[in-house]
Amino acid sequence: MRLSNETPLFPLRKGKHARQAHVDLPEGTFEEEHARNGFFGKTTHLYRLHPPTDWTRIEGPLRPHSYDLNNLFPVDPAMEGDAATQEARAKALGASLFGSTEAAFAPVCFLHNQDVAMHFVAPSPMDFFYRNTDGDDVYFIHAGGGRLETDFGNLDYVRGDYLVLPRGTTYRFLPNDSVQRYLLIESAGEVTVPDRGMLGPNALFDPAMIDTPELADYEETPSREWAVHIKRENQITKVFYPFNPLDVVGWKGDLTVWRINVKDIRPVMSHRYHLPPSVHTTFLAKNFVICSFLPRPFEEEEGAMRVPFYHRNIDYDEVLFYSDGHFFSRDGIGAGMVTWHPTGIHHGPHPKAIPLSRTKDRTDEVAVMVDTINYLQATPAAGLVENLNYWASWK
Ligand SMILES: [Fe+2]
Structure with missing residues (x-):
């Protein structure tokens, strides 16, 4: 993503x-932003007489999708169904495992392309280490917490943390005994943070809020063998050490594991103007961005829009993971659910969101957005937990 230097002609x-x-939209109209380059490029606003999502039906692959990731790892085993259902389920999960290792880790991929793979992970304490040489790993801790052990030392983590692990880092999770659910965003390219530009270097989050691992005393374990599961091209090689x-x-340098919690991210907003989602960018990577939508007041001026404008994602596929709070702009969406709006299909505020936004003065939502330049594909595991009627919720 970059700022355009072009003056509109x-x-x-x-x-x-x-x-x-x-x-101050003209009476009776619905505004759509038709924009290139993820709201940074050339832009035109179209004023329509009908919401462009007020369709009667959709034929073909561009349906918007919604997945309930909670059902990938049912808390109650009774929900897993009869033997045939369980077999189908095991097959779909198996087909989606991008380089997963033993059950204690085993990320389940739901969407991917050549630049990014999104997984849901429910780890238990790992008695082995993992190393991803296919890319950087960014975890968002949706539920749970514990200790992360890495080459650079140990880092305790809690709900709402982003953990960034550079490609090639050896690590393992030692979660506590609460329910663990992490969103893993695996990036083929290096993950960085955006330039703060006019906002100044301490905006969004002060770099001083970043935490890095601390080295612990080394403990000899003479009687056991340790395994490192190394992923390359989504295949696992196991290397063993005595x-x-x-x-x-000890270590020195500027490449390490780091952590920031969403409560330490301070979103920017304007009381008079609905800012584009790009102002909520937390991480930049090759051909995709990760944004955090966090609790914030709504625009307060009469006439200023308080909900996302309609758009059809000309240059990006858009994925949203909903973690906490009330998702005012999406009806029927709860924590642990994902929506995917492929490039080309309209979305905007859900039908009930516009009147609802006028009755509230703030949003308490916590959501993670992944916008990808290249088209995504869903895995069989995503198909297991899809809400097939999601497209109809937009009517
Ligand atoms: Fe969008």
Whole structure:
């Protein structure tokens, strides 16, 4: 994502339109932003007489999708169904395992392309180590907490943490005994943070809020063998050692594991103008971004839009993972659910969101968005937990 330096050549105006985008829409119209480059490029606002999501039916692959990831790991085993259902389920989960290792870890992939793979993980304490040489790993801790052990030392983590693990880091999770559910966003390219630009270097989160691992005293374990499961091209190689391979006693440099919690991210907003989702960018990677939608007040000026404008994602597939709070702009969506809006199909505020937004003065939602330039594909595991009627909720 980059800022465009191009001066618009032809800001033409035809018919009824708002002079300022997202403010004082002409009576009876619905605004759509038709924009290139994820709201950074050339842009036109279209004023329509009907919500573009008010369809009667959709034929073909561009349906918007919704998945309930809670059902990937049912808390109650009784929900897993009869033997045939369980067999189908095991097959779908198996087909989706991108380099998963033993059951204590085993991420389940639900969406992927050549740049990014999104997984849901429910780990238990690992008695082996994992190393991903296919890319950087970004975890969002949706539920649970515990201790992460890495080459760089140990880091305790809690709900709401993002954990960033550079490619090639050896690590394992030692979760506590609460329910564990993590979103894993695996990036083929290096994960970085966006330039704060005019907001200054301490905006969004102060770099001083970042935590890095602390080295612990090394403990000899003479009587056991340790395994490192190394993933390359989604295949696992196991390497064994007669000692604990996390034997680093010191390090220096600027490449390490790091953590930031969403409560330490301070979103920007304007009381007079609905800012585009790109202002909530937390991480940049090759051909995708990760944004955090966090509790914040709504725009307060009469006439200023309080909900996302309609758009059809000209240059991005859009994925949202809902973690906490009330998702005011999406009806029927709860914590642990995912929506995927492929490039080209409209979305915006859900039908009930516009009137609802006028009755509230803030949102308490916590959601993670992944916008990808290249088209995504769903795995069989995603198909297991899809809400097939999601497209109809937009009517
Ligand atoms: Fe969107």
